[in-house]
Amino acid sequence: xxxxxxxxxxxxxxxxxxxxxxxxxxxxxxxxxxxxxxxxxxxxxxxxxxxxxxxxxxxxxxxxxxxxxxxxxxxxxxxxxxxxxxxxxxxxxxxxxxxxxxxxxxxxxxxxxxxxxxxxxxxxxxxxxxxxxxxxxxxxxxxxxxxxxxxxxxxxxxxxxxxxxxxxxxxxxxxxxxxxxxxxxxxxxxxxxxxxxxxxxxxxxxxxxxxxxxxxxxxxxxxxxxxxxxxxxxxxxxxxxxxxxxxxxxxxxxxxxxxxxxxxxxxxxxxxxxxxxxxxxxxxxxxxxxxxxxxxxxxxxxxxxxxxxxxxxxxxxxxxxxxxxxxxxxxxxxxxxxxxxxxxxxxxxxxxxxxxxxxxxxxxxxxxxxxxxxxxxxxxxxxxxxxxxxxxxxxxxxxxxxxxxxxxxxxxxxxxxxxxxxxxxxxxxxx
Amino acid sequence: xxxxxxxxxxxxxxxxxxxxxxxxxxxxxxxxxxxxxxxxxxxxxxxxxxxxxxxxxxxxxxxxxxxxxxxxxxxxxxxxxxxxxxxxxxxxxxxxxxxxxxxxxxxxxxxxxxxxxxxxxxxxxxxxxxxxxxxxxxxxxxxxxxxxxxxxxxxxxxxxxxxxxxxxxxxxxxxxxxxxxxxxxxxxxxxxxxxxxxxxxxxxxxxxxxxxxxxxxxxxxxxxxxxxxxxxxxxxxxxxxxxxxxxxxxxxxxxxxxxxxxxxxxxxxxxxxxxxxxxxxxxxxxxxxxxxxxxxxxxxxxxxxxxxxxxxxxxxxxxxxxxxxxxxxxxxxxxxxxxxxxxxxxxxxxxxxxxxxxxxxxxxxxxxxxxxxxxxxxxxxxxxxxxxxxxxxxxxxxxxxxxxxxxxxxxxxxxxxxxxxxxxxxxxxxx
Numbered sequence: 001x002x003x004x005x006x007x008x009x010x011x012x013x014x015x016x017x018x019x020x021x022x023x024x025x026x027x028x029x030x031x032x033x034x035x036x037x038x039x040x041x042x043x044x045x046x047x048x049x050x051x052x053x054x055x056x057x058x059x060x061x062x063x064x065x066x067x068x069x070x071x072x073x074x075x076x077x078x079x080x081x082x083x084x085x086x087x088x089x090x091x092x093x094x095x096x097x098x099x100x101x102x103x104x105x106x107x108x109x110x111x112x113x114x115x116x117x118x119x120x121x122x123x124x125x126x127x128x129x130x131x132x133x134x135x136x137x138x139x140x141x142x143x144x145x146x147x148x149x150x151x152x153x154x155x156x157x158x159x160x161x162x163x164x165x166x167x168x169x170x171x172x173x174x175x176x177x178x179x180x181x182x183x184x185x186x187x188x189x190x191x192x193x194x195x196x197x198x199x200x201x202x203x204x205x206x207x208x209x210x211x212x213x214x215x216x217x218x219x220x221x222x223x224x225x226x227x228x229x230x231x232x233x234x235x236x237x238x239x240x241x242x243x244x245x246x247x248x249x250x251x252x253x254x255x256x257x258x259x260x261x262x263x264x265x266x267x268x269x270x271x272x273x274x275x276x277x278x279x280x281x282x283x284x285x286x287x288x289x290x291x292x293x294x295x296x297x298x299x300x301x302x303x304x305x306x307x308x309x310x311x312x313x314x315x316x317x318x319x320x321x322x323x324x325x326x327x328x329x330x331x332x333x334x335x336x337x338x339x340x341x342x343x344x345x346x347x348x349x350x351x352x353x354x355x356x357x358x359x360x361x362x363x364x365x366x367x368x369x370x371x372x373x374x375x376x377x378x379x380x381x382x383x384x385x386x387x388x389x390x391x392x393x394x395x396x397x398x399x400x401x402x403x404x405x406x407x408x409x410x411x412x413x414x415x416x417x418x419x420x421x422x423x424x425x426x427x428x429x430x431x
Numbered sequence: 432x433x434x435x436x437x438x439x440x441x442x443x444x445x446x447x448x449x450x451x452x453x454x455x456x457x458x459x460x461x462x463x464x465x466x467x468x469x470x471x472x473x474x475x476x477x478x479x480x481x482x483x484x485x486x487x488x489x490x491x492x493x494x495x496x497x498x499x500x501x502x503x504x505x506x507x508x509x510x511x512x513x514x515x516x517x518x519x520x521x522x523x524x525x526x527x528x529x530x531x532x533x534x535x536x537x538x539x540x541x542x543x544x545x546x547x548x549x550x551x552x553x554x555x556x557x558x559x560x561x562x563x564x565x566x567x568x569x570x571x572x573x574x575x576x577x578x579x580x581x582x583x584x585x586x587x588x589x590x591x592x593x594x595x596x597x598x599x600x601x602x603x604x605x606x607x608x609x610x611x612x613x614x615x616x617x618x619x620x621x622x623x624x625x626x627x628x629x630x631x632x633x634x635x636x637x638x639x640x641x642x643x644x645x646x647x648x649x650x651x652x653x654x655x656x657x658x659x660x661x662x663x664x665x666x667x668x669x670x671x672x673x674x675x676x677x678x679x680x681x682x683x684x685x686x687x688x689x690x691x692x693x694x695x696x697x698x699x700x701x702x703x704x705x706x707x708x709x710x711x712x713x714x715x716x717x718x719x720x721x722x723x724x725x726x727x728x729x730x731x732x733x734x735x736x737x738x739x740x741x742x743x744x745x746x747x748x749x750x751x752x753x754x755x756x757x758x759x760x761x762x763x764x765x766x767x768x769x770x771x772x773x774x775x776x777x778x779x780x781x782x783x784x785x786x787x788x789x790x791x792x793x794x795x796x797x798x799x800x801x802x803x804x805x806x807x808x809x810x811x812x813x814x815x816x817x818x819x820x821x822x823x824x825x826x827x828x829x830x831x832x833x834x835x836x837x838x839x840x841x842x843x844x845x846x847x848x849x850x851x852x853x854x855x856x857x858x859x860x861x862x
Contacts, residue, residue: 081845084841087839087841098548101548111796115795115796116782117532117795117797119797122775122776123775124808124809125753125808139842139846140846171845207809222656225653226666229809250857251858257850258853258854261849262848288850293847294848336826337826343822344553344822345553345556347822348822348823349822349824350826352828354831354832355827356832358839358843358852361839362839362843363838366550366824367823375660376820377555378638378639379660389776389802389809390814391775391777391778391779391811392778392779392801393771393797394782394796394797395767395768395782395783396786401785401786404794407522407794408789408790408792408794410518411519411522411570411794412792414518414570415571416725417692418723418725419688419689419719419725419729420789421789422689423685423689426682427784
């Protein structure tokens with residue numbers, strides 16, 4: 001049974017705080033093991049990568065077999081079902097259109113003193129994309145990571161994907177092909193992250209690594225952070241549905257279960273001001289669970305981390321939603337647009353009854369890589385800007401240096417940095 | 432003596448690669464010590480914070496004395512020299528104007544299918560700003576961190592600054608006052624980072640922590656990353672000057688030394704196609720070092736990490752500059768603007784002979800918190816976007832769901848996520 005909270009009960013504040021503090025992930029102590037793998041690949045390159053792949057993926061490779069060939073990719077594409085390929089292409093096109101809107105503009109302006117200021121955006125040269133193997137191999141995630149990188153203008157998009165026992169999902173390779181990935185290597189785990197960060201004889205290093213992975217991958221990304229850029233560390237997925245009496249219980253239940261089926265650590269939350277709707281949703285969840293293929297996972301998630309929170313009035317849900325800072329927020333109220341304007345912390349908002357989150361997962365066009373575990377309080381979903389960087393530009397002539405220089409000299413001296421002051425003073429003939 | 436490389440020599444590639452790989456920072460093994468401090472503050476709050484402050488800063492506080500009072504801030508402002516305060520205010524105003532230009536626009540559009548898409552930017556609720564104590568206490572850095580946060584709309588800007596033996600730099604407090612900092616606490620080190628991330632009875636937690644610090648502060652930021660957001664881990668500062676025969680050797684030498692005086696680990700590099708200029712700069716550095724107050728530090732930096740690289744033609748400098756990816760790039764050539772367009776990797780570019788980097792450090796208006804240690808290959812200087820996050824918005828009506836739904840159902844089923852497919856199918860009466 002999910003937890004049930006009532007905002008009007010006297011112990012609500014404590015129970016809500018405890019609910020927010022619930023840890024959904026066990027963080028095993030794997031840092032030392034990960035560090036050993038990363039250091040080994042940094043030191044011994046391909047050899048260490050091949051040994052780790054033999055050990056963890058039970059796959060014997062030599063350096064020439066690390067890279068997946070164009071012929072193998074073609075074969076994978078041909079092995080895919082035509083309708084699925086068409087849906088992937090449809091998704092790719094929509095993701096590309098949406099992300100094109102995110103391309104930033106350069107800026108250049110001259111201020112009142114005549115100083116020229118501004119900045120220029122440019123793409124990162126090379127990006128690594130980690131794709132998990134096995135059951136968590138989602139072709140849609142390949143698109144969500146690769147397409148924004150290509151839209152940003154990244155020239156080398158290098159994908160790594162483990163193939164345990166030699167098995168690879170053809171749809172993942174098809175998505176890489178559609179997404180414009182430049183190179184694919186059949187390696188995974190901490191060893192693949194290390195290869196991307198440090199480079200090996202076969203895999204040239206990249207400047208940033210993105211994409212989800214298991215705890216070893218996350219730990220490896222943390223370790224190489226600084227040497228290369230990384231995206232956020234993804235946690236288990238979550239949805240918050242806010243509904244009033246206009247909500248359709250069956251649809252809401254379906255959305256809560258769509259989240260819950262991801263992972264036993266996923267979290268589905270309903271906040272409503274309608275106790276009858278809450279009951280109806282809870283019943284509908286039970287009914288729908290009966291015929292769900294991944295019922296066992298969804299059941300575990302719903303029982304362990306699910307929640308239904310009753311509020312007296314819908315406005316009380318605003319503060320709760322901002323505290324929860326959900327990765328996905330569905331609003332099914334009489335005026336979803338107006339309500340959404342009050343919410344500051346959410347990865348993505350899905351407005352109205354006809355926007356189930358699954359649309360955003362696949363074909364909406366916006367990115368499904370979104371901040372989890374309350375990190376929407378301080379971070380954003382993946383986007384084109386994550387594959388670019390900004391160089392600022394400053395240009396003074398002699399007049400501008402005369403106008404700005406004395407203040408810079410004052411501050412340099414105040415900070416005990418006389419060479420700073422001197423670099424200005426020399427040009428102005430000032431002591 | 433700085434290293435001297437000649438691009439036309441046969442071993443240049445190897446020597447340049449070795450130069451790029453030089454580590455300028457010793458990373459002591461302090462992670463376990465830091466983890467203990469962070470966990471203690473997370474568990475025991477104020478008490479642990481006060482004990483650590485007594486131990487590391489030799490300062491006895493009780494909870495009521497953690498926060499610096501408005502009266503103390505007023506007194507500090509009054510203790511500052513008027514000319515310096517005026518320069519700080521001038522800097523503040525220019526930083527504020529520049530960063531206002533970075534405020535992002537929300538986006539909302541309707542595509543051909545009638546789907547409404549877009550995103551909304553919002554400020555992070557509360558941000559922590561770490562300010563080092565002692566010699567590295569730079570009022571200019573307080574402005575560079577606090578002003579963009581306020582421009583972004585952050586409501587709570589919480590500053591922590593250690594006061595070893597009770598000493599505090601009044602200019603740092605004055606800068607905090609001018610920069611719009613909301614709360615200041617006299618604590619530092621890993622314990623202050625932990626207090627900001629986890630909160631204590633006295634210090635409410637923040638959602639993101641920015642600002643430079645020593646190795647313990649950097650390690651603590653790494654540890655709390657995920658719980659809160661963090662900015663980049665700053666390394667020692669560096670400048671790359673690219674000059675042709677139009678360069679003024681004395682000015683270039685002054686700029687190289689302005690970088691070198693920061694820190695013995697700082698790095699100053701000159702690339703030129705003019706061997707005579709290279710010689711002149713090297714001589715000018717020696718001359719200027721004789722009268723520099725921080726000559727010992729600057730000398731160590733220049734001898735250990737300084738470099739002069741000769742190229743046959745200026746265009747050869749482009750690839751080197753992109754590989755070095757300098758925090759600061761000064762271009763003093765006959766056409767600096769044209770040259771700058773070829774450089775992709777740099778934190779900030781300073782164009783022409785009248786734009787010494789020190790102007791950007793203080794009063795240019797652009798941010799002086801910039802990516803170091805080659806991280807300009809994948810990251811940007813601090814800006815308004817670092818204090819905001821983006822929520823994406825998706826809205827379908829019944830027609831749009833009919834248009835997009837089937838492809839989403841196909842992909843959901845292909846990924847084995849039947850509840851995803853069902854959440855769409857239920858609404859469309861599709862199986």
